[in-house]
């Protein structure tokens with residue numbers, strides 16, 4: 546019987562260079578899709594998956610993340626005093642509160658890679674396997690982590706990573722699984738390769754930012770030499786553990802947007818706007834006006 550997944554790690558210490566200058570003072574994880582910051586979608590997903598403890602691995606320059614995540618009683622009191630109790634209540638509902646929620650903030654003083662960020666959480670996790678959520682991979686629809694936690698309980702694999710099929714010409718943007726066998730939603734893999742060129746890619750099954758990992762990943766990270774870009778790569782540590790604990794890919798059912806890129810952020814914004822009556826009409830008006838402009 547496997548131990549339950551009780552902890553989610555949120556690595557949020559990166560520099561967000563692809564979004565400069567927006568990320569000079571505002572952490573990438575606080576950039577909003579419509580009106581909700583990326584980190585909030587990730588927290589909501591972890592809560593829906595039944596996660597008990599959330600560990601945020603942040604950077605000393607990114608204190609705004611903690612300010613967003615945690616309850617702000619002073620701001621709520623101010624809103625109430627100004628006749629906006631509804632707004633105060635909404636803020637309280639989405640915020641985490643130390644009395645009710647099990648939340649840890651720890652620092653990665655230098656962005657030495659995703660693997661290193663996960664290792665920084667080691668002393669703060671509860672016993673058993675851990676989940677890792679990358680907030681800039683926005684997955685809408687059925688909660689991806691919840692699906693993975695359920696699949697993990699019934700699978701023999703120690704490491705389970707979220708995967709999706711990508712066009713072969715795009716393999717160099719992702720970690721790619723070496724697939725052994727595939728059932729409906731779970732793929733058994735022998736390993737994974739970081740950003741292979743299309744001709745060298747072992748499959749087209751790309752890993753995206755949700756992981757459920759056997760706790761031994763921390764030992765593998767500790768002994769991991771720096772990989773691509775001189776950073777300690779999570780992919781390398783997962784590949785190291787694959788032979789020992791088993792590695793699976795999980796085909797999630799939601800829609801994934803790469804909000805670490807401008808194109809992905811725009812797609813996510815348009816996707817959500819199209820589902821909102823008022824915003825959808827803004828899009829159609831805009832397209833109509835652009836067409837007229839092009840025809841003129």
Ligand code: UTP
Nearest residue numbers: 556557558559560561562563656657658659662
């Ligand atoms: P990314 O590689 O997408 O983020 O890491 P980045 O490095 O901040 O962005 P760019 O490439 O420079 O634009 C995915 C997640 O891992 C975190 C990031 O904050 C992001 O949430 N991360 C990355 C860390 O916490 N520490 C690191 O050393 C690197």
